[in-house]
Amino acid sequence: MKILVTGGAGYIGSHTCVELLNNDYELVILDNFSNSSKDVLDNIKKITNKDFTFYEGDMIDKNLLQTIFNENEIEAVIDFAAFKAVGESVSKPVAYYQNNVSTILNLLTIMQEHNVKKLVFSSSATVYGNPASVPITEDFPIGNTTNPYGTSKLMVEQILKDLYNSDNSWDIAILRYFNPVGAHESGLIGEAPIGKPNNLMPFITKVAKGELPKLMVFGNDYNTVDGTGVRDYIHVVDLAIGHIKALEKLNKENKGLFIYNLGTGTGYSVLQLIETFERVNNIRINYEITDRRPGDIDSCYSDPTKSKNELNFQTKKSLDDMCKDAWNFEKNYHK
Ligand code: NAD
Numbered sequence: 001m002k003i004l005v006t007g008g009a010g011y012i013g014s015h016t017c018v019e020l021l022n023n024d025y026e027l028v029i030l031d032n033f034s035n036s037s038k039d040v041l042d043n044i045k046k047i048t049n050k051d052f053t054f055y056e057g058d059m060i061d062k063n064l065l066q067t068i069f070n071e072n073e074i075e076a077v078i079d080f081a082a083f084k085a086v087g088e089s090v091s092k093p094v095a096y097y098q099n100n101v102s103t104i105l106n107l108l109t110i111m112q113e114h115n116v117k118k119l120v121f122s123s124s125a126t127v128y129g130n131p132a133s134v135p136i137t138e139d140f141p142i143g144n145t146t147n148p149y150g151t152s153k154l155m156v157e158q159i160l161k162d163l164y165n166s167d168n169s170w171d172i173a174i175l176r177y178f179n180p181v182g183a184h185e186s187g188l189i190g191e192a193p194i195g196k197p198n199n200l201m202p203f204i205t206k207v208a209k210g211e212l213p214k215l216m217v218f219g220n221d222y223n224t225v226d227g228t229g230v231r232d233y234i235h236v237v238d239l240a241i242g243h244i245k246a247l248e249k250l251n252k253e254n255k256g257l258f259i260y261n262l263g264t265g266t267g268y269s270v271l272q273l274i275e276t277f278e279r280v281n282n283i284r285i286n287y288e289i290t291d292r293r294p295g296d297i298d299s300c301y302s303d304p305t306k307s308k309n310e311l312n313f314q315t316k317k318s319l320d321d322m323c324k325d326a327w328n329f330e331k332n333y334h335k
């Protein structure tokens with residue numbers, strides 16, 4: 001089966017491409033390298049010993065999408081291509097809506113023209129806003145997003161629901177990721193943010209490497225086990241496998257529009273993550289408690305029951321693995 005992966009050179013996309021190739025899918029990757037680099041493509045080949053077709057370009061380019069669908073018998077699409085920096089989305093909302101919403105409208109238009117109606121879409125736990133309780137199930141209310149990035153995901157979810165209502169021959173899986181971290185065990189691909197990282201794990205690895213002096217822990221007065229924020233960290237390889245499970249679901253008997261949380265179901269605090277990183281990697285992380293980051297919430301973790309029951313998806317990797325693999329990649333990267 002031939003799959004188009006948009007944003008396949010990115011963090012989650014590259015790990016998913018590895019799992020797809022390992023499962024004998026044929027791949028066409030589209031990426032404009034706005035947040036990734038060309039080496040990733042070689043590293044995907046190194047890990048899998050398999051090849052794929054690649055197009056460099058922007059998903060906003062309808063002609064390019066048309067060419068890709070004309071030149072390849074695409075049967076399904078996994079769409080990762082988007083901007084994802086929450087803070088930046090506040091200062092550049094138009095760029096975010098353009099890149100995260102307009103592009104998928106182009107994609108859906110061309111998919112319709114070519115009668116390709118299977119789509120896996122990268123959404124986020126951010127659509128739940130500040131949940132009334134945890135763990136979060138898929139039927140929790142969504143909305144009240146606090147930044148344009150989150151709102152862009154909410155908008156695309158709505159677009160996909162409207163599309164499915166208009167034509168239920170579409171098969172769509174909306175995957176709401178919790179906090180993806182870690183890297184492939186080879187150390188060849190991983191999270192390589194351009195500039196100063198916003199997220200916790202890449203910040204920790206930069207401090208461990210000595211590229212940043214100190215981690216600022218945003219608040220220790222939350223209503224959690226030790227006062228620091230609690231999140232559901234999921235190893236990126238487990239997350240990638242979730243996409244294979246979702247594709248299998250779309251290819252099977254139960255067609256329709258499905259929404260799944262992809263998380264482990266367990267929350268860890270910032271201090272627990274630091275402690276685990278220090279222990280498994282035998283390295284000290286310099287940190288300081290500071291004020292809360294605006295918009296942050298106490299706790300966010302998934303109830304993974306639905307994806308377990310319906311996708312047969314169960315995470316295998318522990319927080320130890322996440323910390324080990326994240327550090328292994330950081331050490332390897334730009335040595
Ligand atoms: P990433 O930035 O590493 O990957 C995105 C890839 O898409 C990059 O390679 C980038 O160059 C490419 N891209 C962006 N806009 C493009 C365009 N218009 N045309 C072609 N290529 C384009 O991000 P990621 O962490 O791998 O995230 C993948 C998806 O998952 C995104 O949709 C993101 O919003 C979503 N998501 C990520 C997280 C997370 O914490 N990483 C959490 C929830 C959801």
Ligand code: UDP
Binds near residue numbers: 201231
């Ligand atoms: N965090 C922190 N310092 C940082 C980055 C993040 O203390 O430099 C905390 C943040 O407040 C949250 C957790 O780490 O409690 C995860 O934050 P991240 O930005 O990685 O993901 P989020 O869940 O906010 O999307």
